[in-house]
Amino acid sequence: MAAKSGSRTVIYVVIGVLVVAGLIGWTISMLRSSSQTQVAATYTTAVQGAVVVAGKQAANTVDVYEDFLCPICGRFESNSGGDLTKAINDGKIQVRYHPVAILNRATSPTGYSLRAASAAICAADAGFFPAYHKQLFADQPAEGSAGLTDQQLIDEATKAGATPPASFNQCVITGKYKLAVTNETSRAAKDASLRSPGSTGFGTPTVMVNGKKADLSDDTWLTNITK
Amino acid sequence: MLSDQALTDQGRGHSWLDVVGTIVRLGLAAVWLVSGGIKAADPDQTYVAVRAYNVMPDSGVAVVAAVLPYLELALGLLLLLGLGTRLVAAFSGLLLLVFIAGVAQAWARGLSIDCGCFGGGGDVAPDKTSYGTELLRDSGFLVLAAWLMIRPRTLLALDDVLTRGER
Numbered sequence: 001m002a003a004k005s006g007s008r009t010v011i012y013v014v015i016g017v018l019v020v021a022g023l024i025g026w027t028i029s030m031l032r033s034s035s036q037t038q039v040a041a042t043y044t045t046a047v048q049g050a051v052v053v054a055g056k057q058a059a060n061t062v063d064v065y066e067d068f069l070c071p072i073c074g075r076f077e078s079n080s081g082g083d084l085t086k087a088i089n090d091g092k093i094q095v096r097y098h099p100v101a102i103l104n105r106a107t108s109p110t111g112y113s114l115r116a117a118s119a120a121i122c123a124a125d126a127g128f129f130p131a132y133h134k135q136l137f138a139d140q141p142a143e144g145s146a147g148l149t150d151q152q153l154i155d156e157a158t159k160a161g162a163t164p165p166a167s168f169n170q171c172v173i174t175g176k177y178k179l180a181v182t183n184e185t186s187r188a189a190k191d192a193s194l195r196s197p198g199s200t201g202f203g204t205p206t207v208m209v210n211g212k213k214a215d216l217s218d219d220t221w222l223t224n225i226t227k
Numbered sequence: 228m229l230s231d232q233a234l235t236d237q238g239r240g241h242s243w244l245d246v247v248g249t250i251v252r253l254g255l256a257a258v259w260l261v262s263g264g265i266k267a268a269d270p271d272q273t274y275v276a277v278r279a280y281n282v283m284p285d286s287g288v289a290v291v292a293a294v295l296p297y298l299e300l301a302l303g304l305l306l307l308l309g310l311g312t313r314l315v316a317a318f319s320g321l322l323l324l325v326f327i328a329g330v331a332q333a334w335a336r337g338l339s340i341d342c343g344c345f346g347g348g349g350d351v352a353p354d355k356t357s358y359g360t361e362l363l364r365d366s367g368f369l370v371l372a373a374w375l376m377i378r379p380r381t382l383l384a385l386d387d388v389l390t391r392g393e394r
Contacts, residue, residue, distance in 0.1 A: 011314060012309065016317055021297040024297050025295070028270075028293065029289070106339070144339055217268070
């Protein structure tokens with residue numbers, strides 16, 4: 001009985017299979033990250049309420065609902081951020097970013113989601129939204145942590161390569177857009193068209209393509225409209 | 228033990244314990260195939276989930292998240308085929324112990340494994356993780372792995388085919 005499973009060939013085969021499996025996984029993940037587009041934003045933004053409109057009016061409109069504390073939104077940004085930027089640059093889509101704060105209670109002290117969302121809109125006012133938005137996700141704090149302080153949110157602008165004017169700093173410290181973001185978050189939470197079929201709630205990231213919810217597990221969701 | 232082996236070599240007298248072992252083996256195979264399949268299908272969710280346990284730096288998280296789904300699929304496949312059952316059961320047990328340790332430490336540290344992103348309608352409380360259920364489930368799987376380590380004898384296994392020639 002012991003001889004069967006213990007035979008040397010079998011051991012080598014088992015270990016071989018596991019090693020190959022690990023290598024397959026590693027290769028797949030390398031391919032995925034090397035296919036992430038890296039491109040600088042050349043588009044301009046406009047602020048409409050609590051929405052940052054990126055790029056000019058285009059044939060396709062994409063609405064992106066994100067919470068800056070949401071880890072999956074961070075992944076969405078690394079996977080698709082470059083492709084979105086390129087598509088906006090090329091005038092193929094117009095993206096309406098809706099920073100929301102569904103995870104506002106998920107930091108200790110609470111409130112990071114709201115402050116970060118407000119700061120991002122402040123960045124749009126000051127003209128450096130694309131780089132700032134990307135930077136906030138690159139430096140995303142963990143849920144349950146303290147999040148970034150207001151000063152850190154201000155410093156993120158410099159980190160993103162911008163020279164923030166004093167008005168930006170003021171905007172962040174006073175949390176100028178917090179109320180607008182709160183209202184937008186409530187609106188989005190009640191909007192049934194933003195939910196996945198069969199889901200009872202609003203989650204992030206939620207991406208709408210021309211008014212219809214996009215299935216982000218489908219790799220072609222963006223290429224379908226940009227080709 | 229010798230007679231047990233002799234009997235099955237002659238193709239008769241499979242003990243009922245062999246049947247139980249087969250069910251256990253296929254059950255554990257299903258666990259790994261489903262778990263690995265779900266992880267492989269959603270690499271972002273896997274990355275986020277591994278990161279939430281907060282036990283290693285992001286570079287380590289990336290490696291684990293990349294490799295783990297395929298490791299699980301491989302364990303599932305080997306168990307399905309019944310190849311190297313005792314060894315694969317040992318690896319399974321080891322992996323399950325790592326999972327149990329991970330969940331236990333997350334529970335103890337009050338970490339939230341559920342990111343809360345798929346929320347309920349507005350402001351979401353992030354911690355809906357049921358640690359107790361997870362631990363219970365993983366412990367159950369550990370029992371399956373332990374059975375196969377102690378008694379890897381099963382029916383419909385490649386182990387039988389490969390070692391038949393070794394006399």
